[in-house]
Amino acid sequence: MIPNITLVIQGIVFFAVVWLVMKFIWPHIIAAIEERQAKIAEGLAAADRARQELADADSRVADEIRKARLEAVAIIDKASQQAGQIVDKARTDAIVEGTKQKAIAAAEIESMAHRAREELRTKVASLAVAGAEKILKREIDANAHKDLLDQLVSEI
Amino acid sequence: MASEHASPNMTEYIKHHLHHWQVQMPGTEGQFWLINLDSVLIKLLAALLFVWYFIRVARRATSGVPGKVQCAIEMLVGFVDGMVRETFHGRSKIIAPLSLTIFVLVFMMNFMDMLPVDLLPWAWAGAHQMTGHDPAHAYLRVVPTADINTTFGMSITVFLLIQYVGLKHKGAVGFFKEFFTAPFGPWFAPFNLLLRVIEELVRPLSLSLRLFGNMYAGELIFILIAVLTLGASLTHFSTYLLGMGQFIAGFAWTAFHILIITLQAFIFMVLSIVYLSMAAEHH
Numbered sequence: 001m002i003p004n005i006t007l008v009i010q011g012i013v014f015f016a017v018v019w020l021v022m023k024f025i026w027p028h029i030i031a032a033i034e035e036r037q038a039k040i041a042e043g044l045a046a047a048d049r050a051r052q053e054l055a056d057a058d059s060r061v062a063d064e065i066r067k068a069r070l071e072a073v074a075i076i077d078k079a080s081q082q083a084g085q086i087v088d089k090a091r092t093d094a095i096v097e098g099t100k101q102k103a104i105a106a107a108e109i110e111s112m113a114h115r116a117r118e119e120l121r122t123k124v125a126s127l128a129v130a131g132a133e134k135i136l137k138r139e140i141d142a143n144a145h146k147d148l149l150d151q152l153v154s155e156i
Numbered sequence: 157m158a159s160e161h162a163s164p165n166m167t168e169y170i171k172h173h174l175h176h177w178q179v180q181m182p183g184t185e186g187q188f189w190l191i192n193l194d195s196v197l198i199k200l201l202a203a204l205l206f207v208w209y210f211i212r213v214a215r216r217a218t219s220g221v222p223g224k225v226q227c228a229i230e231m232l233v234g235f236v237d238g239m240v241r242e243t244f245h246g247r248s249k250i251i252a253p254l255s256l257t258i259f260v261l262v263f264m265m266n267f268m269d270m271l272p273v274d275l276l277p278w279a280w281a282g283a284h285q286m287t288g289h290d291p292a293h294a295y296l297r298v299v300p301t302a303d304i305n306t307t308f309g310m311s312i313t314v315f316l317l318i319q320y321v322g323l324k325h326k327g328a329v330g331f332f333k334e335f336f337t338a339p340f341g342p343w344f345a346p347f348n349l350l351l352r353v354i355e356e357l358v359r360p361l362s363l364s365l366r367l368f369g370n371m372y373a374g375e376l377i378f379i380l381i382a383v384l385t386l387g388a389s390l391t392h393f394s395t396y397l398l399g400m401g402q403f404i405a406g407f408a409w410t411a412f413h414i415l416i417i418t419l420q421a422f423i424f425m426v427l428s429i430v431y432l433s434m435a436a437e438h439h
Contacts, residue, residue, distance in 0.1 A: 003278060004385075005388055005390065005395065005399065006274055006386060007274040007275065009385060009399055009402045009403055010273060010274055010382060010402075010406060011272050011275070012403060013272065013407050013410055014272050014275075014410070016410075017410040017411055020407075020411055021414070032231065033224050034224075036230075037221060044221060
């Protein structure tokens, strides 16, 4: 069972061809395989990334919506508060204005009454003079009896 | 072997190499019932290896980033599938797996040619000697595709499949009608039939003979290269020259053979697809 020279040379040839394949053919095959692996890995990673991004965007959108809702609530609160304030202010303003107007009206009434009284008084005086004239059937010198008349007026 | 026999005759050596390990089927007589056990066993081993390995890879296949082996097999399957899609326009589930099997199996059987031509026969002879048999009767041919029985077996299978695909796609009536009407029309029915029969018979013949011829010639050239140092003795100067010659010739032919074994496997596959595709198409 000793191999002869023919077989030995054949073995050397075999390993030479193995070397040839290793050197010139195998790298190409491995390169193609690795390229394919890289492409698949890249594709899977891209898909993962896209999914992650989508999830991120979703949560961001939810966040934004929540924030916007809170903001809206705050705005509404503030607005209703402001409205209340405005109404309150309007009410107090109206009260103040009302009292003012009332005071003005009262003062006016007072002054008008005073004037009317004065007028009435003078009219009464002249009426008294006219009455007295008629009674005395002669003209009374108003100036001469001014003191008397004034006294009369003040007595009314 | 050569060292154990005084001066091995060149013709004897070649004859020995081209002799199959044969067994007679029990209870039979004659050449027809001889089985080339070496071709059968090596083809069976190759088939088992192929099935076992591919199943293993398929089971472990991941939809994530594939390993290198899965990647290589995916590329191979993708390549075969691409060929089938390009060539075969009918619909059949069997074509792509058949093509893959043909390609890988033929390649594996052809690959046996790459091993040193004396290695397995030498080991086989050694095994014979150790078990007390005569090593001179230890016959072993390691390349199943260099056995015309193997190639015919495959091409006849493909031939039957061609008929089956034709029947399935055209129906029995269309299939048999075509024998008489294509390609020259019903007026030339006998010619059509004759042409069809020749066409159908030539296909398995050319398929098997092409593969057999290539592999047989390749094996023969390996044997002839080996003859350069047959029975040589290290005391002769010519041995070194012839040894160099053997190395160079062996190296060149083995390297070139990488191309041939791949090409032959590829051709067998492509032609099978083409024939099946033609069978599925209406004329």
